Amino acid sequence: xxxxxxxxxxxxxxxxxxxxFTAFFLISxxxxxxxxxGSVLSWTFFTDFPREGMTTGGIYPAIVGTLYLTILSxxxxxxxGVFTAIYxxxxxxxxxxxxxxxxxxxxxxxxxxxxxxxxxxxxxVRIMQLEVSLISGALTLAILALPVIINASEExxxxxxxxxxxxxxALGATERQxxxxxIVPTALPNILTGAIISIGRVAGETAxxxxxxxxxxxxxxxxxxxxxxxxxxxxxYALMTExxxxxxxxxxxxxxxxxxxxxxxxxxxTAIIIRYKIRKSRKW
Amino acid sequence: xxxxLIKTKNLKLWFTDNYVLxxxxxxxxxxxxxxxxxxxxxxxxxxxxSFNRMNDLIPECKIEGEILLEGQNIYDxxxxxxxxxxxxxxxxxxxxxxxxxxxxxxxxxxxIRGEKRKSVLDDVVEKSLRDAWIWDEVKDRLHTSALSLxxxxxxxxxxxxxxxxxxxxxxLDEPTSALDPKSTAKIEELCIDLKxxxxxxxxxxxxxxAGRISDYTxxxxxxxxxxxxxxxRVFTVPKDKRTEDYLTGVFG
Ligand SMILES: Nc1ncnc2c1ncn2[C@@H]1O[C@H](COP(=O)(O)OP(=O)(O)OP(=O)(O)O)[C@@H](O)[C@H]1O
Ligand SMILES: [Mg+2]
Numbered sequence: 001x002x003x004x005x006x007x008x009x010x011x012x013x014x015x016x017x018x019x020x021f022t023a024f025f026l027i028s029x030x031x032x033x034x035x036x037x038g039s040v041l042s043w044t045f046f047t048d049f050p051r052e053g054m055t056t057g058g059i060y061p062a063i064v065g066t067l068y069l070t071i072l073s074x075x076x077x078x079x080x081g082v083f084t085a086i087y088x089x090x091x092x093x094x095x096x097x098x099x100x101x102x103x104x105x106x107x108x109x110x111x112x113x114x115x116x117x118x119x120x121x122x123x124x125v126r127i128m129q130l131e132v133s134l135i136s137g138a139l140t141l142a143i144l145a146l147p148v149i150i151n152a153s154e155e156x157x158x159x160x161x162x163x164x165x166x167x168x169x170a171l172g173a174t175e176r177q178x179x180x181x182x183i184v185p186t187a188l189p190n191i192l193t194g195a196i197i198s199i200g201r202v203a204g205e206t207a208x209x210x211x212x213x214x215x216x217x218x219x220x221x222x223x224x225x226x227x228x229x230x231x232x233x234x235x236x237y238a239l240m241t242e243x244x245x246x247x248x249x250x251x252x253x254x255x256x257x258x259x260x261x262x263x264x265x266x267x268x269x270t271a272i273i274i275r276y277k278i279r280k281s282r283k284w
Numbered sequence: 285x286x287x288x289l290i291k292t293k294n295l296k297l298w299f300t301d302n303y304v305l306x307x308x309x310x311x312x313x314x315x316x317x318x319x320x321x322x323x324x325x326x327x328x329x330x331x332x333x334s335f336n337r338m339n340d341l342i343p344e345c346k347i348e349g350e351i352l353l354e355g356q357n358i359y360d361x362x363x364x365x366x367x368x369x370x371x372x373x374x375x376x377x378x379x380x381x382x383x384x385x386x387x388x389x390x391x392x393x394x395x396i397r398g399e400k401r402k403s404v405l406d407d408v409v410e411k412s413l414r415d416a417w418i419w420d421e422v423k424d425r426l427h428t429s430a431l432s433l434x435x436x437x438x439x440x441x442x443x444x445x446x447x448x449x450x451x452x453x454x455x456l457d458e459p460t461s462a463l464d465p466k467s468t469a470k471i472e473e474l475c476i477d478l479k480x481x482x483x484x485x486x487x488x489x490x491x492x493x494a495g496r497i498s499d500y501t502x503x504x505x506x507x508x509x510x511x512x513x514x515x516x517r518v519f520t521v522p523k524d525k526r527t528e529d530y531l532t533g534v535f536g
Contacts, residue, residue, distance in 0.1 A: 161380070163376060163378060163380035164380060164382055164383075166338065166341070166376065166380070167376065167380040167381075167382065167442075168382070168392070169338070169341065169369065170336060170338060170369055170373065170374040170376075170446075171369065171370070171373070171392055171393045171396070171445065171446070171449060172366040172367070172369040172370035172393060172396065172397070172449060173366065173392075173396045174366055174396075177396045181392075181395075181396065182382055185383075185384075186382070186383055
């Protein structure tokens with residue numbers, strides 16, 4: 001056997017090893033979560049309130065809370081992010097403002113989420129006196145999602161061919177009409193994909209809502225944006241750190257993790273399907 | 285009697301320090317086809333895009349002089365650029381249908397001006413598509429995506445889209461260079477057919493095409509208009525040696 005052939009075999013096996021390790025971690029990860037949490041899954045787990053000091057019952061209010069938080073935060077962040085992106089691509093003036101926004105976006109994207117939590121506590125809960133509430137948490141999460149949404153939207157808007165813009169202007173459209181009627185609709189599927197990906201991130205975050213929105217236990221669903229809410233990731237955290245009956249609490253925590261995981265997987269799958277559909281249908 | 289529709293007066297244009305259009309005085313006659321020919325980079329597209337103020341989109345561009353459309357300077361500070369672009373339509377080198385339905389592509393010009401009445405839109409869409417010789421091919425699929433059309437069909441649809449604005453002038457920048465010979469022939473015939481409705485200014489690299497369809501020919505060279513006249517005359521007895529060289533393919 002010559003040297004090159006040997007190198008080839010060693011190299012390929014190294015790659016194979018890498019794949020096997022990755023697969024091992026992924027599978028054991030899923031196995032652990034599902035095996036430890038699967039036992040508590042039942043219909044009532046999804047539809048019931050927690051009972052008897054969190055040792056039994058379901059996680060319905062946490063599911064609802066996470067949905068509310070996520071939807072509200074995306075409703076805030078999506079228009080804001082899209083408008084910012086449009087501005088950055090098509091107006092891009094004045095230069096200093098663009099630089100500041102860009103630096104801010106790139107910095108925000110790398111900030112650890114616990115710091116968002118502290119920021120939200122100071123600004124929304126304290127200064128703006130929104131208290132620990134659905135709206136404070138959603139605003140904090142919206143800021144967390146903004147960089148992702150801005151970047152995705154900016155890229156989506158930039159990838160709209162210049163010829164569309166020229167074609168529209170040459171027909172006598174104003175810049176604003178061109179943006180609203182041609183550019184944004186063309187970029188929309190990609191913008192939405194970005195938004196859905198950020199939903200996945202927002203839904204799973206604990207730190208930003210810890211001080212701003214989440215409560216360990218609530219006897220009723222939030223009926224206004226000023227109420228505290230339960231949320232899936234915080235519920236896991238609470239079950240694992242509070243209470244006095246870990247034997248009963250830990251399986252519920254893992255069960256909650258399964259639900260959260262399924263939720264995030266469902267959201268990501270939706271994003272992938274949408275993206276696939278766009279790739280197939282676009283012809284420019 | 286031919287009528288002067290557009291006149292440029294001392295038209296000068298720069299891209300930053302690059303002096304591209306050299307003090308041009310140029311006339312476009314109404315309801316005629318004028319061809320702009322010349323070697324690559326001589327400023328044909330730039331001149332064409334000056335007529336509907338598309339060069340306004342390029343920040344490096346500086347323009348001096350006047351372009352008069354029926355006596356009104358389109359670069360006047362009081363002129364409305366969207367109005368100019370409605371009166372002077374443009375079709376680009378590559379077909380650029382919007383990712384909308386055929387119907388919404390053609391209705392776009394009216395819709396942005398606030399026309400909502402369905403009967404009006406229906407009529408204009410049909411008439412424009414007929415005028416662009418594509419109605420029969422698309423009448424059963426008006427509400428499917430314009431991107432599903434072939435390249436030649438897309439280009440004719442883009443012509444229909446421009447015609448829907450009822451422009452006085454249609455600017456065509458090498459409209460057939462991305463198309464196959466059959467689609468090209470169709471668009472050439474279409475141009476001749478459109479002559480009684482609209483004034484056409486066409487940039488082309490295809491000398492034979494200019495000869496086939498145009499009434500007037502302008503030969504540009506390095507930012508100057510070297511020769512202008514009736515196509516027959518320019519093609520048979522060019523006054524300038526450079527025109528003759530270009531037409532006979534000495535350079536290109
Ligand atoms: N957006 C622009 N920015 C800077 N310079 C430009 C721009 N567009 C054109 N130019 C320059 O202006 C000159 C004329 O270009 P133009 O596109 O008008 O030539 P053309 O005659 O249409 O050439 P072609 O036959 O290749 O299309 C060239 O020197 C070109 O480099
Ligand atoms: Mg050109």
